Amino acid sequence: MSLSELRVFGRSGTPISPLALGTMNFGEGTGSHSAPTGAEESIRIIHAALDAGITAIDTADVYSQGESEQVVGRALRGRRDEVFLATKFHGQMSPNPAHSGNSRRWITQAVEGSLRRLQTDRIDLYQAHRPDYNTDVLETITTLNDLIRQGKILYYGTSVFTPAQLVEAQWLATTNHLIPPLGNQVPYSMLVRGNERDVLPIAQQYGLGVLAYGPLAGGWLSGSFVLESGQPPTRVHTLPGRYDISGPSSERKLLAADSLARLADKLELSLVDLAVGFALTHPAISSVIIGPRSEEHLSAYLRAADVRLGESVLDAIDDLVPPGTNFVERDAGAIVPSIEFAELRRR
Numbered sequence: 330m331s332l333s334e335l336r337v338f339g340r341s342g343t344p345i346s347p348l349a350l351g352t353m354n355f356g357e358g359t360g361s362h363s364a365p366t367g368a369e370e371s372i373r374i375i376h377a378a379l380d381a382g383i384t385a386i387d388t389a390d391v392y393s394q395g396e397s398e399q400v401v402g403r404a405l406r407g408r409r410d411e412v413f414l415a416t417k418f419h420g421q422m423s424p425n426p427a428h429s430g431n432s433r434r435w436i437t438q439a440v441e442g443s444l445r446r447l448q449t450d451r452i453d454l455y456q457a458h459r460p461d462y463n464t465d466v467l468e469t470i471t472t473l474n475d476l477i478r479q480g481k482i483l484y485y486g487t488s489v490f491t492p493a494q495l496v497e498a499q500w501l502a503t504t505n506h507l508i509p510p511l512g513n514q515v516p517y518s519m520l521v522r523g524n525e526r527d528v529l530p531i532a533q534q535y536g537l538g539v540l541a542y543g544p545l546a547g548g549w550l551s552g553s554f555v556l557e558s559g560q561p562p563t564r565v566h567t568l569p570g571r572y573d574i575s576g577p578s579s580e581r582k583l584l585a586a587d588s589l590a591r592l593a594d595k596l597e598l599s600l601v602d603l604a605v606g607f608a609l610t611h612p613a614i615s616s617v618i619i620g621p622r623s624e625e626h627l628s629a630y631l632r633a634a635d636v637r638l639g640e641s642v643l644d645a646i647d648d649l650v651p652p653g654t655n656f657v658e659r660d661a662g663a664i665v666p667s668i669e670f671a672e673l674r675r676r
Contacts, residue, residue: 340538
């Protein structure tokens, strides 16, 4: 696999690069909305990615509260037509809780903000960042269908929707003579394989393009999480449920990460090479989202795009982490309310 070997995004016929540039780390931001990579370095990374052959960029309005989209818009001046541009709505964009969700009222406001920040007249792929359990799915997809008719977006999709929600959206669109969702964005890595059970087969069944994020499993496959390192400091205090290795699920995850690192050494690959190569191998995946914080990180990801994993290597990975495995529920991207909140199970 190389960046020049483009893939078709679902049933759209649109070719995109096997790696997509994720921009969650871009933008200055302040306080809890700060990002690790400033605007000027972010623009250099975007230009380097485009020059290397990446043709897809994924962002979201909520990343640094709009600053990520602003940075992307600046970077794409004069190069907009080179890029399959994806962004997302749903997250809260102000202290007002009405400025969030998947309702018609909010989507029609959110899309105008994204278009303005991105300095473009259309969004190639507009995605519901998370399900909204307070909004009827038909309202959401009818609104997105209208945005396609208006020319403001070309396609729409979802992110971290359950299998039932994916099927429901397709059924509702078809039975109501609407354009159905085209894409779905999911976490996928050697340590986060739960979507192999149903989400990825459903995507193939309905011709959905899949953007897979987190090939390094939020840093667990960066090489820092090995047995000799003790408790890695990264993100432990901000996301203890996923990064505190003292819990039994995380202990098993640490053992798996360590074993995968040893496998990479045996193959004379970096762990990043092995991780990205694995994510690129699944036939349902249209493009793997990478999230570099520096040009050095970008270079490592770009090298990984050339990695080809044979059947014996994939079998070895399966032996260490069986297909369909998630070690921690939160790794799936979201926990459905019926599991997360006790009052919904016991009332």
